[in-house]
Amino acid sequence: MQEWTWEYEGYDPAAERLRESLCTLGNGYFATRGAVPESRAGLIHYPGTYAAGVYNRLESTVAGRRVVNEDLVNLPNWLLLRFRLRSADGSAGPWFSPDRRQLLGHRHALDLRRATLTRTFRYRDDAAGMLSVKQIRLVHMADPHLAALRTVFTVEEWSGEIEVESALDGDVTNSNVHRYRSLNWHHLAHVQTGAAGTDTAWLRCRTSTSDIGIGMAARTVVTGQPPTSSELRPSRHRAVHRLVIPIAPGRPVVVDKTAALHTSRDRAISDPLGAAVDRVTAAPAFPALLDSHTAAWARLWRRAGVQVPGEAGRALRLHLFHVLQTLSPHTAELDVGVPARGLHGEAYRGHVFWDELFVLPYLNLHFPEVSRALLDYRHRRLPQACRAAGEAGRSGAMYPWQSGSDGREETQQLHLNPRSGRWLPDNSRLQHHVGSAIAYNVWQYCEATGDTEYLHTKGAEMLLQIARFWADTAESAPEPGRYRIRGVVGPDEYHDSYPDAGRPGLDDNAYTNVTAAWVLSRALDLVRRLPAWRRQELFERIGLDGGELPKWEDVSRRLRVPFHQGVISQFDGYGDLAELDWDAYRARYDSIRRLDRILEAEGDTVNRYQASKQADVLMLGYLFSPAELQQLFRRLGYDVDDEMWRRTVDYYLQRTSHGSTLSGLVHGWVLARARRAEAWRYCQEALEEDVADLQGGTTGEGIHLGAMAGTLDLVQRGLTGLETREDALWLDPVPLPALSEYGFSLRYRGHWGVSARLRSGQLRISVPESEESPIRVVLSDRAVTVAPGETCTLLLPSG
Structure with missing residues (x-):
């Protein structure tokens, strides 16, 4: 079970925020x-x-300017449960806190x-005696509320009593991120609390401007030893259920707290509070x-x-565990x-950025x-x-860099450099x-399904x-016969303007231009493939004039891509920037991942240097196979062969600080x-980014x-x-020495559970029995067809 369990031994206050995430x-x-249940928000x-x-x-x-920010709201805390021991004479000790007690394990x-978090510890109460505590929690995967x-x-x-307070706490704020401390963080309003029956407390509130109603209810029961007293105590911001329970050696006390959450965004409810109370009352x-939670996770x-x-x-x-906890079938x-x-x-x-590109x-x-729901x-x-x-003077759709509730641009106008304490303009929009x-995600989804x-x-x-x-931006x-795209920022993010420029933005970012050309060519392909009636209906719906298409074709073939020193330039003029003394900065700082903050704090700017935060040009090699990438450049009139691509990879590898996960x-x-031999170092870094918190506290x-x-x-x-693509699964394995054996299952078209496993230079494809059509599998040197119920083992070419 070790491969399925992550364990943290000991109590380390400095590591609590990381462990909680x-x-x-x-x-x-x-x-x-994953906070300890007795805690409230603090340092x-x-x-x-x-x-x-x-x-x-x-x-x-902020900094004398009015700014508006939209936040994902920290909701009332359903988890809160604290306790203290009461000796035989009725005197009560202090409420337990791991920060005030010497824990024995x-x-x-x-x-x-099973998607559960189990916590165990022991401690000695000076007035009462030794207490062992075991807690197990879950957020239910079968019933998402x-x-x-x-x-x-x-x-x-020893014998005595234990006093337990189970609460719903509405006195919470958005204070998880220290650098946001200058911003308004009070999102909840109109908090009310109450009780339903003898064992259920409830809380309702609303978000202050979006006016989303939130209903929460918690049922707290004791099994085994009945409580000597049980009292529900609603107050202004907290709904508390206080229980006093006899406890003695050999008679463990079991306290079960079940919580339900609904919001006014939910379907098929009358009101959030009523739904929450009904849900928790009916919960087993x-x-x-x-059992039902574990079964849902097994599926x-x-x-x-x-x-x-x-x-x-x-x-x-x-990693898969956390992806599924954020984006499960309930998300659909x-x-x-x-x-x-x-x-x-x-x-x-x-906020929602471009991360769906990786998800x-x-x-x-x-x-x-x-x-499909995420595309919706x-x-x-x-x-x-x-x-x-339209407001920017262009046609078509300009999606925001940061999106939230309604799709307007949510990118902040200013961002804080914690090193200098200065608020700076944010041009990442x-x-x-x-x-x-x-567009890439739309195409990939439709090809896969x-x-x-x-x-x-x-x-x-x-x-x-x-x-x-x-097409309208180009x-x-x-340069005769060429188009350009000006005033943008690429994936790098460090470079948001030219040195000493009066306006933000860069010209002819290679990643932006090549992907724009790809979008245009895919759109033209789609227009040609659409049935005539659907094409006419679509053009009418979006007000598209067929006369626009010749320019699409022209731009898709003639967008400019800059080059310098025999490599693809990240943007026009990148090769003219100064070289950074990387060794000197590595010697002076423990980490230079956030080189932009270091330079700004020194009174300099990363815009002056050939130094990138993360892959920019190289993102093209992430999105497109080598053959497809060569074809894209060929369509644009450039010859980018394997040797030029390798030079480009080497060039930017030496000039990247890896300031992004x-x-x-x-x-x-x-x-x-x-360059296969060096790949594993970076793969391993990607696997460890969050586990080891390589970004330094993020x-x-x-x-x-x-x-x-x-990483998945x-x-x-x-x-x-x-x-x-082309109604087939195309495979071209490149096994790494450190990861030469692996397997996974996938859902392809109507086939559920197609299995692929690579081992000892062999690739085994299994297709489960069904009434679906056979799957065509294409390798670099052959193509095979695998029918439902069949397994095909393919010997891979050496090297």
């Missing part, structure tokens, strides 16, 4: 951080609970298979909840399991996107219904994207390549409007094909969902060369 439990509807602990899509907008004053065990906590108290060599006892593991030996497999299993019922930090913390304010390729082949989130916000493009990521209906309707609307934006370049992932992916603010899902896709597609 990594021990978060969730079900795609809501999640609760050490942060017991946050977040429901997918529950945002609130607040105004703050303290252990957290996160069971990935339920969560539960079981606490078992056992005493040694803890053992039955645990998920069957659909999405990955088999990789050793520590790599253990880390991948943890919601109007939500992919939050960059999961439902695990408040960094990035719970959907994995989900497409396991939970396509979830992928973008489609519902297509009108807002078109409005944004110029990352318009997010639109290309959405064969969902032609989606491609011809919602997918086509998004793809064509994004293509329209790029302008004639000084996505950087190691992308470099590992690209190097697996360009994981405590929420896990990095894109990086976690990306690294095995599923990166190492196998798996592509879903």
Whole structure:
């Protein structure tokens, strides 16, 4: 079971925030951080609970400027349960706190298979005696509105009473991220509490501006020894259930707390509070909840399991666990996107960036219904994207770099450099390549699933409007016959303007231009493939004039890509920037991952140097196979052969600080094909990013969902060369010496549970029995057809 369990021995206050993020439990509807139940938010602990899509907008004053930010809201704390011992004479000791007690053993065990968090510890109470405590919690995967906590108290060599307070706490704020401390953080209003029956407390409130109603109810019961007193005590912000229970050696006290959460965004309810009270009243006892919860997770593991030996497999299993807790089948019922930090913390304010680019390729082949729902989130916000493009003087759709509730641009206007204490302009909203990521996801989803209906309707609307934006954004370049795209920011993010420039943005970012050309060519392909009646209907619906298409064709073939020193330039002028003395900075600082903050604090700017935060040009090698990438450049009129690509990889590898968790992932992916021997170092870094908190304290603010899902896709597609195109599975495995054996199952078209396993230079494909058509599998040197119920073992070419 070690491969399915993450254990933390001892109590370490300095590590609590990190452990709380990594021990978060969730079900795609809501999640609760792995804080100890007796804690409230402070410098050490942060017991946050977040429901997918529950945002609130607040105004703050920062650096003398009025700013408005929308945040994923920290909801009332259902987990709160504290206790203290009462001796035989009735005197009560202090409430237990791990920060005030010398613990005799303290252990957290996160069971990935069952999705439970178990905590055990012992301590000696000076007035009473020795107490052992075991707590197990879950956030229910079968019923997404339920969560539960079981606490078992056992005493040694003395008798008395134990006093327990089980509470719903509405006095919470958004204070997980220290650098946001200058912002308004009070999102909940109109808190009311009450009681229902003899064992249930309730709390209701609303978000202050988005006016989302929240209903929460908690049933607390004692099994075994009945309490001598049980009292429900509603107050202004907290609903408390106080119990006093006899305790003696050999007679453990078991306290079960079951909580229910509903919001006014839910379907098929009358009101959130009524739904929460009904839900918790009807909920079965803890053992039955645990059984149904475990069974639901068993079904998920069957659909999405990955088999990789050793520590790599253990880390991948943890990553998959957290992906499924954020984006489960329950997510398919919601109007939500992919939050960059999961439902695990408040960094990035719970916003949706481009991380679905790293998440959907994995989900497409396991939970396509979830992928489709995440694309629907973008489609519902297509009108807002078109409005944004219009306001910028362009046609088509300009999706925001950061999205939240309604699809407007949520990117902050200022960001804080913690090193200098200065608030600086934030120009990351110029990352318009997010639109290309959405188009890429639409295409990949439809290729993987064969969902032609989606491609011809919602997918086509998004793809064509994004293509329209790029065609209108492109302008004639000084270079004859070329187009250029100006004033953007690429994935690198460090570079947001030219040195000493009066305006933000860069010209001809290679990643932006190449992906824009890809979008345009895919949109043209789709237009040609559409039935005539559907094409006419679509053009009428989005107001597209067929006369626009010749320019699409022209731009898709003539967008400019800059080069210097025989490599692809990250953007026009990149090669003219100064070289950084990397050795000097590595010698002066423990970590230079956030080189931008270091230089700004020194009064300098990273805009002056050939220094990148993360993969930018090399992202092209992440999205496209070598053959497809060469074809893209050839369409644009450039000859980028394997040798030039290898030079480009080497060039940027020496000039990247890896200030993003996505950087190691992308470099590992690209190097697996360009320079295999060095790939594993970066793959391993990607696996350890959150577990070891390599970014220096950021994981405590929420896990990095894109990086976690990306490592799964690294095995599923990166190492196998798996592509879903032309109604076939295309495979071109590149086994790494450190990861030469692995396997996974996937859902392809109508086939559930297609199994792929690589071992000893052989690739085995198994297709389960069904009434579906055979699967065509294409390798570099042959093609085979595998019928349902058959297994095919293929000897891979050596080298």
